[in-house]
Amino acid sequence: RKRKPGEPPLETGWMPFIGLALDYGRNPLGFLQDMQRKHGNVFTCKIAGKYLTFITDPFSFSSVVRQGKNLDFQKFAMGFSQRVFGHADFNSPMLSESYKEVHSIFRQTLQGPPLQQLTQSMLGNLQTVLSQDSQRGHGWQEEGLQSFTNRIMFEAGFLTLFGQEAELPKLRGVAKAGSFIRKTVRDFLMFDKAFPALAAGVPISLCLSAWRAREALASELKHSGLQRRNCISALIQRRMDAFDRMRLDETGKARTHVCMLWASQANTLPAAFWSLYYTLRSPAALDAALSEINRVLQESEEPLDDPSQLISLTREQLESMTVLDSIIAEALRLSSASIMIRVANEDFVLTLDSGEQVAIRKGDYICLYPQLIHMDPEVYPNPTEFQFDRYLEADGKKKSSFFKAGRRLRHFLIPFGSGASECPGRFFAVNEIKEFLTLALWHYDLELSNPDATLAPDCARAGLGILPPSRDVLLRYRVRERGGTPCRHKEEKREE
Ligand code: HEM
Numbered sequence: 112r113k114r115k116p117g118e119p120p121l122e123t124g125w126m127p128f129i130g131l132a133l134d135y136g137r138n139p140l141g142f143l144q145d146m147q148r149k150h151g152n153v154f155t156c157k158i159a160g161k162y163l164t165f166i167t168d169p170f171s172f173s174s175v176v177r178q179g180k181n182l183d184f185q186k187f188a189m190g191f192s193q194r195v196f197g198h199a200d201f202n203s204p205m206l207s208e209s210y211k212e213v214h215s216i217f218r219q220t221l222q223g224p225p226l227q228q229l230t231q232s233m234l235g236n237l238q239t240v241l242s243q244d245s246q247r248g249h250g251w252q253e254e255g256l257q258s259f260t261n262r263i264m265f266e267a268g269f270l271t272l273f274g275q276e277a278e279l280p281k282l283r284g285v286a287k288a289g290s291f292i293r294k295t296v297r298d299f300l301m302f303d304k305a306f307p308a309l310a311a312g313v314p315i316s317l318c319l320s321a322w323r324a325r326e327a328l329a330s331e332l333k334h335s336g337l338q339r340r341n342c343i344s345a346l347i348q349r350r351m352d353a354f355d356r357m358r359l360d361e362t363g364k365a366r367t368h369v370c371m372l373w374a375s376q377a378n379t380l381p382a383a384f385w386s387l388y389y390t391l392r393s394p395a396a397l398d399a400a401l402s403e404i405n406r407v408l409q410e411s412e413e414p415l416d417d418p419s420q421l422i423s424l425t426r427e428q429l430e431s432m433t434v435l436d437s438i439i440a441e442a443l444r445l446s447s448a449s450i451m452i453r454v455a456n457e458d459f460v461l462t463l464d465s466g467e468q469v470a471i472r473k474g475d476y477i478c479l480y481p482q483l484i485h486m487d488p489e490v491y492p493n494p495t496e497f498q499f500d501r502y503l504e505a506d507g508k509k510k511s512s513f514f515k516a517g518r519r520l521r522h523f524l525i526p527f528g529s530g531a532s533e534c535p536g537r538f539f540a541v542n543e544i545k546e547f548l549t550l551a552l553w554h555y556d557l558e559l560s561n562p563d564a565t566l567a568p569d570c571a572r573a574g575l576g577i578l579p580p581s582r583d584v585l586l587r588y589r590v591r592e593r594g595g596t597p598c599r600h601k602e603e604k605r606e607e
Pocket of ligand 1: 188217374375376378379382449450451452526527528531532533534535536537539540541576577
C-alpha cells in the first residue's frame with residue numbers, strides 16, 4: 112500500500128503482514144508516543160495485516176466519536192466477541208433487529224433506579240462475603256492483595272448480577288456455595304488469562320484451558336441453572352427473557368452470559384486492586400479516605416459497634432465521597448490502557464478539530480488511545496505519580512477542569528470509552544469499588560508487607576482495558592475492633 116494524497120503518514124515496517132505488530136506489542140504507549148513525535152497527531156500503522164489510523168489529538172476525539180455514519184463500532188466489537196465467547200452472530204440479518212432490544216437493556220438497567228438497586232445489592236453481598244471472612248478469626252492474616260480483591264469483588268459482583276442459589280439447605284448451602292464460587296472464580300481467571308492471545312487472533316480451540324474454563328462457566332450459566340437462583344438482577348433477567356424470545360440454543364444463551372460476566376468483572380477486579388493498593392501505599396490518601404469513611408458512617412443511624420448490623424450507604428452518601436472518587440479516578444488514570452476502535456464503512460474525509468482534513472480508506476481502523484492523554488505531562492504534571500487528590504478542588508468538590516495548550520479538555524479521563532462504545536456499567540463500577548474500599552478499610556486493619564517496593568502494570572494486556580499488576584503483593588490484615596476508629600498508618604499500629 113502506498114500513501115495517497117490527503118492520507119495520513121504511513122508506517123508499514125519491513126515485515127510482511129506483521130508490519131509493526133512486534134514494536135507496538137512490546138510497549139504500545141511508548142510506540143505511539145514515538146510515532147506522535149515523528150508524525151504529529153495523525154498517522155497510519157500497519158499492524159498484523161490491518162491498517163490502523165491513530166488520532167492522538169484529544170480535541171479531535173469528538174470528531175471520531177460522533178462519526179457514527181462512516182465509522183462503525185458494532186461490526187468490530189461483535190466480530191471480536193463472537194470469536195472469543197462463541198455466541199451467535201448478532202450482526203446477522205436474522206438477529207440484528209432483536210439484538211438492538213438486548214443492547215438497549217444496558218442503559219435501562221444500569222442507570223437510574225435500577226442502578227441504585229444494583230448498588231444496594233452489591234453492598235449487601237460485599238458484607239455477606241466479608242462476614243464469612245471474619246469467621247476465620249481476629250488475628251493477623253496474610254494473603255496477596257490481588258487474591259484478596261479478586262476473591263471478595265468477584266463473589267459479591269457475581270451474586271449481585273446472577274443472584275444466589277435458592278434451594279440448598281442453609282448449612283450445606285454455605286459449604287457448597289463456597290466451593291461453587293471458588294471454582295467459578297478459578298474458571299473466570301483461567302479464561303481471562305488467555306484474553307491477550309484471543310484478542311491477538313489465536314483461535315480459542317488452540318487455548319485448551321481457556322476453552323474448557325469458558326465452557327465450564329457457560330454450563331453454570333445455562334438458563335435451567337439460573338432459573339434456580341434468587342434475586343437475579345434486572346439486567347440478567349431481562350437478557351434471559353430476550354434471548355429466550357430469540358430462540359437461541361441453550362449453550363448459545365449461556366455463552367452470552369459468560370460475555371456479560373467478563374464485561375462486569377475483567378476491568379473491575381484490577382481497578383479495585385489498584386484503588387486499594389495506591390491507597391495503602393500513600394499515608395495521605397489513607398488518612399483522607401479514612402476521614403471520609405468515618406464521616407459518612409458516623410452519619411448512619413445504625414449502631415456501628417454492633418457487628419451484626421449491616422452498614423447501609425444511601426445514594427447521597429456515596430455521591431458525597433469525593434475523596435474515594437478521586438482515588439478511584441487516579442487509579443483508573445494510571446492503570447487504564449484501552450483502545451477505542453471504529454471501522455471505516457466507506458472512503459471518507461475526516462475533519463479534525465484543527466480543521467485539518469484526513470482521507471480515510473474503507474475498511475481501515477480508526478483508533479483512539481486514551482492513555483496518551485492520561486500520561487500527558489501537560490495535562491497531568493508528574494503523570495506516573497499517584498496523587499490521590501488530583502481530581503479534587505480545594506473545597507473538596509470533584510475537579511473536572513484539565514487543560515492542554517491553554518484549552519480546557521472535554522475528554523481528560525476516558526477509562527470507560529466514549530460515544531457508541533462507552534461502558535454502560537461505568538456508574539455501577541465506580542459505586543462498587545467505592546463500597547469495596549469503604550468496607551475493606553472499615554472492617555480491617557490493612558497493610559502492605561512491603562509498601563516501598565514498586566509494582567508495574569502488566570503491559571501484555573495493553574489495549575484490553577485496565578492493566579492488572581505484573582505480580583501479586585503481600586497484604587497483612589486483621590478484623591478491626593468494632594466501634595474504634597480505623598488505624599491510620601503503620602506507625603500507629605506498631606506503637607499499639
Ligand atoms: C472499572 C471497571 C470498568 C471499566 C474500566 C470498563 C471499561 C469499558 C470499556 C473501555 C468499554 C468499551 C470497550 C470498547 O470500546 O470496545 C466497556 C464496555 C462495556 N462494559 Fe465496561 N468497564 C468496567 C466495568 C463494567 C461493569 C461493572 C459492567 C456491567 C455491570 C460493564 C459492562 C460493559 C458492557 C456491557 C460493555 C459493552 C457495551 C456495548 O457493547 O455497547 N463494564 N467497558
